[in-house]
Amino acid sequence: MRKPELSGRMVKWYVHLSGYDLKFEHRTAIKSQALADFASDFSPTLQEQADSEILTLSEAKGEQVWELHVDGASNKKGAGVGLVLKSPQEEQIIQAVRCEFKSMNNEAEYEALILGLQLVLELQISRIEVYSDSKLIVNHVNNVYTTRDPKMIAYLEVAKDLKLRFASFNIQQIPRDQNVEADALATLGAAFTPGAVGTIPFIHVIKPGIRQNEQQNASKATTTQWTYEARILYTATPQEENDDWRKPYISWCLG
Numbered sequence: 001m002r003k004p005e006l007s008g009r010m011v012k013w014y015v016h017l018s019g020y021d022l023k024f025e026h027r028t029a030i031k032s033q034a035l036a037d038f039a040s041d042f043s044p045t046l047q048e049q050a051d052s053e054i055l056t057l058s059e060a061k062g063e064q065v066w067e068l069h070v071d072g073a074s075n076k077k078g079a080g081v082g083l084v085l086k087s088p089q090e091e092q093i094i095q096a097v098r099c100e101f102k103s104m105n106n107e108a109e110y111e112a113l114i115l116g117l118q119l120v121l122e123l124q125i126s127r128i129e130v131y132s133d134s135k136l137i138v139n140h141v142n143n144v145y146t147t148r149d150p151k152m153i154a155y156l157e158v159a160k161d162l163k164l165r166f167a168s169f170n171i172q173q174i175p176r177d178q179n180v181e182a183d184a185l186a187t188l189g190a191a192f193t194p195g196a197v198g199t200i201p202f203i204h205v206i207k208p209g210i211r212q213n214e215q216q217n218a219s220k221a222t223t224t225q226w227t228y229e230a231r232i233l234y235t236a237t238p239q240e241e242n243d244d245w246r247k248p249y250i251s252w253c254l255g
Contacts, residue, residue, distance in 0.1 A: 064088045065127040065168065070116045071182035072108030072134075073190045079103035080189025081112040082182035083119065095119070096185040098192070109134040110155035112186065113141075113171075117162040127168035131179060138173040 069084040079099035086092050099111060113132065120128050132138055139145040140156050141163065147153055163169050176183060 063127065064125075065129060066120065066125050068116045068120060068128055068130045069179055069182040070109075070112040070130065070132050071179055071186045072103075072105065072110070072112040073183070073186035074103055074105045074108045075190055078190050079108040079111070080186045080191070081108065081115055082185030082187070082189065083112065083116045084181045084185070085116070085119065085123075093119075094181065094185060096189040098189040106134070106136060107151065107155065108186070108190075109137045110152075110159065112182075113137060113159055114155070114162065117159070121162070121165060126166055128166055128170075130169070130171040131174045132171065133174055133176045133179045133183070135173050138171055141171050 065088065067086040069082075069086070071082045073080045073082070079102070081095075081097040081099065083095040083097070084092060085094075097115060099108065103111065109132065113130070116130070117128075136145065140147060140152070141159055147156065163171075
């Protein structure tokens with residue numbers, strides 16, 4: 001500021017600004033709220049999600065219609081039950097259950113339905129849509145089929161008693177390929193002993209083990225060769241599936 005041209009320039013600014021009621025204040029430290037406001041201002045895509053969460057909290061849980069996918073499996077190792085409960089916001093509660101008793105396939109299907117309905121009632125959900133790939137069980141509950149088997153009659157009475165506890169109840173049959181999650185969970189429950197299912201890591205293979213290469217020979221004919229492809233693999237337990245920090249880097253490697 002010792003140079004005359006610089007000091008003269010500052011004097012001109014001072015004279016020009018002196019007509020305004022300006023007050024200089026030192027910059028304060030950035031608080032956590034300022035950071036939150038900044039993130040909110042530059043995250044417009046989160047607004048829709050936030051509005052949906054607020055709507056969910058404001059609505060009574062019992063008035064929303066949930067989806068329950070059930071399936072039962074039985075083999076020489078035992079019987080298992082698969083349950084997939086979906087909220088209106090597409091959140092899921094999944095459960096693989098092992099039946100510690102002998103059970104035929106239709107009995108395992110009934111066990112899946114009964115356990116699933118009991119879970120829903122414990123969560124105080126009053127409106128439910130049930131999906132099962134068992135034509136027999138669905139038609140029993142919907143009074144389309146009748147049965148004379150004492151065990152099936154007992155299962156059906158329990159299922160109908162649970163059905164009456166809901167304000168809204170509907171059950172329908174779906175193809176097996178639309179019930180794959182519940183089917184897989186039931187198979188796990190039937191095949192593995194208690195404690196083993198929860199510790200099984202999932203191995204994800206990102207690319208196939210071979211790669212196709214096309215080459216031209218001297219006569220310019222194109223030939224195809226298959227070579228080994230180095231693959232990207234990573235493991236994750238079910239709890240790590242949704243928040244695996246490696247996913248962005250894996251996506252970047254795949255290009």
